[in-house]
Amino acid sequence: MKRWLMIKKLLPLALAGSMTFLSAAQAAEPILIGAAASKTGPMAGGAAVTYWPNVKLWEHEVNARGGLQMADGSKRPIRIIEYDDRTDPAETIRAVQRLATNDRADFILAPYSTGLALAAAPIFDRYGYPMVNVSTITDQTDTLSARYERIFFTLGKTSVLAAGVVDALVQLREAGEIGNRVALVNVADAFGIELAQAARPALQEKGFEIVFNRSYPLGTQDLTPVMRGAAAARPDAFVAFSYPPDTFALTELAQVENLDVKVFYTAVGTPFPSYKGRFGDAINGVMGVGGVNADSDAFQAYQKRHQEVTGQAPDFWASAVQYASFQVLEQAIEGVGGVDRAAVTDYIKNNTFQTVMGEWRFENQQIRSYWTVGQWQDGEFKGIASEGNLPGAVAPTIKNGWK
């Protein structure tokens, strides 16, 4: 007993040591922006691609032009206070509370990933902070918007993302390219479960036959049995609602098993630049969640700035949306001309924003136009289906082997 007591006492000390140090740069009366998201734990890998670089880019861009324009004519720079939530919801909540009460942040950026953001939503609401979510994908957006007046969603709903995949399959089947047989696998985590639950009836309704259906736990080290089972079922299409580590593993195993499908879909991680970095041209024709209008000037300019400032490329899905969410906050603060959180929240609800994703206007606290399915075509991940008819979609093609 004594041993465990000791460990319990010392644990918080060890944990405190892992907190990120605050940036020391002190300028004249900066606006304090809190950011609590994962730097360690299972979500850290995704956050390091989609979340943190955009925080850095945004801080850099705003301060490079002198800061945010206030109503009295002055300009205030922004200062970011970062906390690592270690992919632990309790830690996210603690960090947000700390930002609100201890650091007295003027605004707090929404955490990364569905589970962590939803855990923190009541805290944002209680302390009166607007919460512009990006990587929070659930079918509860309407309920949550009704419950919390300061919450906003930008990246879509699970059922719509699943419907996008089904539509792409229907489109290819009508073109006579694929048959009816679909293998469906998913990671047993909120995101994967919700998507699979939405996709299953949608596929059946459209007359597809689900010939293989499995889920696997987050962090499975060997997915060989899953891929082998899927290959044995001889599907026309392979659909995996996966997270980045399993997206990579499944893609590699598909090549090893020489999975002969016309459609290969994996979810989060597919639009990452490192996905292409790893597999090269073999991924031509691979479909994934999200997408961008790769030809738009706004995206290309953003891509260039992202590379210059952070030294890495943005992904082809949530990165640009993440940055757009920061632009919303930025334009709302300038629109109000101050840091009055209630006024900023109202401003977000009632105004139109010019972002890297184009013109944004929140309807019922949600953005209704977003990419649902993309595909690697000629070395670029392009949007092939979207909610709200985004411009720049290309037609889906079938996958021709793994060479």
Place this chain on the structure above:
Amino acid sequence: MVILLTGLFLGGIYALIAMGLSLQYGVARIMNLASGEMLVAGAFAGFWVYTAFSVSPYVALFFVVPLAFAFNWLIYNWLLLPLVRRAKNRGQLEVDSILATFGMSFVLVGVMLMAFGGSYFSYSWLARPIELLGSNYSQNRVLAFAVAAVICGGLYLLINRTRLGLSIRAVAVDPRAAGLVAIDVKKVAALTFALGGAVAAAGGTLLSTFLTFDASIGVVFTIKALVIVIMGGVGDIRGAIVAALALGLAETLVATLLDPGLTLAAAYLLFILILLFRPQGLFGRSAL
């Protein structure tokens, strides 16, 4: 047959992961919670060698093993030896070393985060099929298994056939008695701890050829290694090997025949059964 081989390949890797901890815990009596971080460091080395110089990640083993050996030797002598000296009994040393290495794991994660950033790392190397007994396996996994088998076999010979091995076994059984027969317990413990660290790092390099990893994934492997070491019996590397293979087979069996979602349940069911019927582990001796 397919299940058997797939399970064996997975188990072989597990064996290597657990071997390092088994040595460190069994002989040096240090429950090293930073073992997984050592492994991730090895994985980063493999990644770096492959992406920067486009040579086989296995080349990394040539410097990973000596470096990890030296690093762990230093850690033992500087950080852990004071704990060993002041510990009045084995229990106290265990608690102290758990706390110290727990802290160390945070430091190591922090250093790797600073050096490499938090994103996912993976590369494709030998991701081609090889046909064995009528089905396909990835070459990188098969090769990793083969190398793991060589390392495990080498360690087994070292421990059971050499004079150093004899001292190591003596210290594992009873450090005090080993001291009485003119074995330099401190030196043997330090060497074994360093050896364990080197094995863990080598395991990381092998893993990096087929697994997507990030700077903070180490704890996953620490836990796995812990389970295997306890299942196998503390301080017995045969036990660790058998337990690891059993775990690999059980996981693959369940994933193929029942549901991949039940692999964790199967692993822990096996763990509980062994603890119930052989609390000292498969090959373990009753506590002294």
